[in-house]
Amino acid sequence: MIPYGRQDIREEDVQAVLDVLRSDFLTQGPVVTRFEEALSGAVNARHAVATNSATSALHVACLALGVGPGDTVWTSPNTFVASANCARYCGAEVDFVDIDPSTGNISVVALREKLDVARREGRIPKALIPVHYAGQxxxxTVIAELAEDYGFSVIEDASHAIGAAWGDEPVGSCRFSDITVFSFHPVKIVTTGEGGMAVTNDTELADRMSRLRSHGITRDPGLMDRDPDGSWYYQQVxxxxxxRMTDLAAALGISQLSRLSMxxxxxxxxxxxxxRMLSGLPCAPLDRMPGVASAWHLYVIRLSDPARRREVFDHLKGEGVGVNVHYIPVHLQPYYGALGFSQGQFPAAESFYASALTLPLHPRLSDEEQSHVVDALRDALEE
Structure with missing residues (x-):
């Protein structure tokens, strides 16, 4: 089976992990700090906070921004559930902004219209979590302008987008946001096995996220309610x-990060x-915005005839192609249905889902395997 995504583990990755296994630290030690420094340098951010998953990073990002009961967080319905769940973990409400079906990303037109209504009704969101779908x-620029105008915080969910850029700004520089979150799951662009990272240019946000990832504990006397008993002393504040991320995971991440551009x-x-190969077939790739560099986490096509999606999916599977679908709209999940969401509320995301297929795309995909994917897709579409 040709997988839709796959990690690329090389001998230098194995050696990096072995070096940690032979060292004094296995859990959160000096290698985590080196990974944070390497990642923040790669994306031009001042601070980086490593976590055991991108979901964890989203959660502490929300908490650091003060998200809690009585607040609402908006995100895209075209994403994995973690982009919405992180707000629910904080006791906040969640709402969605429909997408631009040509890119799969949040529609800034829909966002502006929703914000205009929210302002009149006095319910501006506490934070927006835009998702850089498929790596684009x-x-x-527009989101940052709206955030300043309407007064909400921005957490970029860049789980798909390490190595991407908006104009001259690498995703993660946080020029347009308060915090950016990356994922290092094995199907992502670089991996730590499981892992995530939150980057920011705000020292207070970075410090709070660092505490929150480690039980809310501090060794900073300035944050304590009494003088320390000694150098061993700490307080949960x-x-x-x-x-926390382990040194084992961070070592793999450092090694992988060295090949990011490759x-x-x-x-x-x-x-x-x-x-080139799909040209002329009854399907279309996502549109690409001018001046934007995608990280190409996913290659998503939209079928001209959505009614044939399951048939095409099954045919590809039968031909050894690990096709996938990204994503079932979050508001259609039963958990969110119980919160009052229903079919028809975000029609662009629902229509997008009905026609979307994700084809295999990863660095270990050979030209021959890719040709097989396209041949199998052509056969399915021409049947």
Whole structure:
């Protein structure tokens, strides 16, 4: 089976992890700090906070921004459930902004219209979580302008988008947001096995996220309610979590990060080849915004005849192609249905889902395997 996504583990990755296994630290030690420094340098951010997953990073990002009961967080319905769940963990309400079906990203037109209504009704969201779907950044210039105008915070969910850029700004520089979150799941562009990272240019946000990932504990006397008993002393100053990354995961991440540009370039080459080979078939790739560099986490096509999606999906599976679908709209999940969401509320996301297929795309995909994917897709569409 040709998987839709797959990690690329090389001997230098194995050696990096072995070096940690032979060291004094296995959990959160000096290698985590080195990974944070490497990642923040790669995306031009001042601070980076490593966590055990991107979901954890989203959660502590929301908490650091003060999201809680009585607040509402908006995000895209075209994403994995974690982009919405992180607000629910904080006791906040969730709402969605429909997408631009040509890109799969949040529609800034729909966002502006929804904000106008929210302002009149006195319910501006506490935060917006735009999702850089498939690796292509959302329109962050407009989102940043709206955030300043309406007074909400922005957390970029860049789980798909390490190595992407909005104009001259690498995703993660936080020029247009308060916090950006990355994922290092094995199907992502670089991996730590499981892992995530929150980056920010705000020292107070970084410090709070660091505490929250480690039980809310501090060794800073300035944050304590009494003088320390000694150098061993610490205090829990708020309710935190065990969201720490291990040195083992960080070592893998450092090694993988050294090949980030290589990975993104290979994905770009494969995407361009798909573009050429799929030309003339009754399907279309996502539109690409001018001046934006995608990280090409996913190669998503939209079928001209959505009624045939399941038939095409099953045919590809039968031909050994690990096709997938990204995503079932979050508001259609039973949990969110119980909160009052229903079919028809976000029609662009629902229509997008009905026609979407994700084709295999990863650095280890060979030209021969990619040709097989396209041949199998052509056969399915021509039957």
């Amino acid at each position: 950044p959302c329109d962050m 708020e309710l935190g979590f065990n969201y 990975y993104v370039e290979r994905r770009r080459q494969l995407a361009a080849r798909y573009d």
